Amino acid sequence: MSDSNYEDDFDLFKQAMAGVTPIEHDKTPVHKEARPITRRTVIQDDSIDDTLSDDFVPDCGDYLEFIRPGVQKSLIKQIRNGKLPIEHHIDLHGQTRDQARKKLLAFIKSAQQNHYKLVCVVHGKGYNSEDGRPVLKALVNKWLQNIEGILAFTTAQPKDGGTGAVYVLIKRIKSND
Secondary structure (H helix, E strand, C coil), rough: CCCHHHHHEEEEEEHHHCCCCCCCCCCCCCCCCCCCCCCCEEECCCCCCHHHHHHHHCCCCCCCEECCCCEEEEEEEEHCCCCCCEEEEECCCCCHHHHHHHHHHHHHHHHHHHHCCCEEEEECCCCCCCCCCCHHHHHHHHHHECCCCCEEEEEEEHHHHHHHHHEEEECCCCCCC
16 A cells, blocks of 8 residues: 555545544443552461451452462363352341351351352342442452362352352361261
């Protein structure tokens, strides 16, 4: 293509666009800045520390997923697609932070003792929160990552709560039988 053809095309384009007003939108940009990687502390005792102040709850996206190193991707895919049976579930709707933390820990401990492999934790979508942000969802996301016995979790299928719940893969504890 010669330079004159390019200039002719550009002039034609400018003429065609004369009087056109760009559309403005109020959507947030799709691309977000990457956060620095921080090392997570694994909690091994019977408590889940909530290091967040009452004033700050981190944002979390609609879709949650966490996978510890060594967990097979094919297993996560089966869980994500709802192919494995849920052996037990808990609903944390309407709980305070402290109540939710205690109930979640007791639930995970019980699930390990009962040798459950996959459970469902319903945290809600945050529709009833004061500011409409999902408080328990963000906290459950953080807490589950800090429990040593949690191998992975991923957002549930719509039939099990969708973005208001997570499937949780639990490490089986070895019995001393």
